[in-house]
Amino acid sequence: MFEKILFIDRDGTLISEPKKSFQVDNFKKLIFEPNVITTLSILKKNHYKFVMITNQDGLGSKQFPLHKFNLVHNFMLDVFLSQGIKFKDILICPHTLQNNCICRKPQITMLKSWLKEGLLDKNNSYVIGDRQTDMELAKNMNITGIQYGKNISWNDIQKKLIKKNRTSSIFRQTKETKVHVELNLDNYKNSFIDTKIKFLDHMLEQIAIHSNIYLKIYSEGDWKTDDHHTVEDIGIVLGKALKQAIGNKLGINRFGFFTLPMDESIASCILDISGRPHVSFYATFKYQKIGDLSTEMIEHFFQSLSYSMNITIHLNAIGKNDHHIAESLFKAFGRSLKQAIIIKGNKLPTSKGML
The missing domain is CATH 3.30.230.40 (Imidazole glycerol phosphate dehydratase; domain 1)
Structure with missing residues (x-):
């Protein structure tokens, strides 16, 4: 059965991205984007499912220890889950751009299981992210990208997706x-x-x-x-x-x-x-x-x-x-x-x- 999936970036889209360090490695840095929880709750009622996909540069290194990431990340997931929002999959690339890995967005290596024939409703599935690499990922997946940011809020995304899919x-x-x-x-x-x-x-x-x-x-x-x-x-x-x-x-x-x-x-x-x-x-x-x-x-x-x-x-x-x-x-x-x-x-x- 075809499924409507939203492939959502984390930092800068679900939660705010710190301007200096870019790493959300303590609770003071954890800030949810405006209306993200309300919007995802409504989209869930409209039969959307969610996959998180994120590049976390240097995750597991001394500068960005895994245990610090997990504390904040798991708390964030608990907050979403308390509102009935569950991610069917969480895909993380820990490499930097210099590592020249095969999994970093906008490459689709991490998404191969979601791109199997007969699974994804490509007309009604989207990549949502704040960077151009997210839009490139959408293009590589042959689905539509929505660039979250100054001109498009989560309320805008809610209206767009509910309206488009009637x-x-x-x-x-x-x-x-x-x-x-x-x-x-x-x-x-x-x-x-x-x-x-x-x-x-x-x-x-x-x-x-x-x-x-x-x-x-x-x-x-x-x-x-x-x-x-x-x-x-x-x-x-x-x-x-x-x-x-x-x-x-x-x-x-x-x-x-x-x-x-x-x-x-x-x-x-x-x-x-x-x-x-x-x-x-x-x-x-x-x-x-x-x-x-x-x-x-x-x-x-x-x-x-x-x-x-x-x-x-x-x-x-x-x-x-x-x-x-x-x-x-x-x-x-x-x-x-x-x-x-x-x-x-x-x-x-x-x-x-x-x-």
């Missing part, structure tokens, strides 16, 4: 349909939607545009016979994909509500990412179909999405033109979803302690 990919196959949904909640680009039902494609595009998310939806199935299975299963898979991408819901706005017009029609959506599925739907259509989509399947789509995503949705619309009524409903849902998934902090938005 993605999902869900594939579902039954005897009736095959549906694949990929999405990204935070990196909008032109979506790709091919459900074989053209009007449904148009409606799903409204969700993508107005919620400002990237959607890739592809389906195959018995749509030529009837659109029921395709619409239902796309609702199910899209709901699961949204639920997976939102993750543990830490910091999300949770609620979304929007009313908008489309010519003579007006639609409203109120939603709650509550962990409880419920749909209230009020809209009347004159005809059985809009293009190649059955109008009765519009409500069923939102029901399927609600129950797979575990959210509450209230939708209502009035108007004279069926196309306008339908499109305004999907636009209103998209706008409400955009409000609800915004991250505004790091707390769970509920008094119950769970959603």
